[in-house]
Amino acid sequence: MNAIDHQTPAKGHAAVISRRRLLIAAGALGLGGCASDSLSLLGATLPTLGGSAGGNGYPLTNDQIKAIPYASMGVRIGGSAGVVTILASVDGQRLHWASADRIVLITERGRLVKTIGLPRDLLTTRFTDDDPLLPVARGERASEAGISRIIDLRPNDDFGVPVQSQYAVQAEESLTLLGQSRTLLRVRERVTVRKWRWSTDNLFWLDPADGRIWKSRQQFCPEVPAITMELLKAPALA
Numbered sequence: 001m002n003a004i005d006h007q008t009p010a011k012g013h014a015a016v017i018s019r020r021r022l023l024i025a026a027g028a029l030g031l032g033g034c035a036s037d038s039l040s041l042l043g044a045t046l047p048t049l050g051g052s053a054g055g056n057g058y059p060l061t062n063d064q065i066k067a068i069p070y071a072s073m074g075v076r077i078g079g080s081a082g083v084v085t086i087l088a089s090v091d092g093q094r095l096h097w098a099s100a101d102r103i104v105l106i107t108e109r110g111r112l113v114k115t116i117g118l119p120r121d122l123l124t125t126r127f128t129d130d131d132p133l134l135p136v137a138r139g140e141r142a143s144e145a146g147i148s149r150i151i152d153l154r155p156n157d158d159f160g161v162p163v164q165s166q167y168a169v170q171a172e173e174s175l176t177l178l179g180q181s182r183t184l185l186r187v188r189e190r191v192t193v194r195k196w197r198w199s200t201d202n203l204f205w206l207d208p209a210d211g212r213i214w215k216s217r218q219q220f221c222p223e224v225p226a227i228t229m230e231l232l233k234a235p236a237l238a
Helices: 013-030 062-067 133-137
Strands: 037-042 046-047 070-077 081-093 095-097 104-108 111-116 123-127 146-154 156-177 180-193 197-204 213-218 227-233
Touching: 013 062, 013 146, 037 197, 062 227, 104 227, 111 213, 133 197, 156 213, 180 213
Parallel strands: none
Antiparallel strands: 037 046, 070 081, 070 227, 081 095, 095 104, 104 111, 111 123, 123 146, 146 156, 156 180, 180 197, 197 213, 213 227
């Protein structure tokens, strides 16, 4: 991936520093200048407000988010208030999204594949084949149940956990993100982990033309609530 956002920032250390400063500023805005106004969520402190600044579910207005010179993604964990993360770094197809409170979500083509800073972290995701999500959405692959990936988690080390997936294309749906309406395809992934005797449904809203996932609701273990992610300012496609 050559371009990681709408405006190509300076390379190297300066770009990392500027992102850190932006995260700190975003955190301050999210707190309304008051560090005591925070929500303790799963052992991590996330900024929250009594109401959204812009009516969009986030502590930044649409104009403030659009003014951020980096790709950004809105995140909610369970029923938490929305926070704005920015694209902090890129490793091939893996995008590292960081929050002001140092939680990092790593996605690969919209799929959550690693987390840093949660009470239970997803350490690694290894697909048994190419991720079948986009082929299923395009009708190119049957959605038979099968082992789609192997995951590792910490703490309470649990390595080599097989995840079984079955996909179903549900419907076209219109979503409005940062004031812009998009017609997307909603795909459900029924996740089953027999080792834990646990199952859940992940949801993805994607554009089947280019495969971009604009919104998703993903849960990787029973101890961490579902994580909702939506692109606010999308990175350039590879």
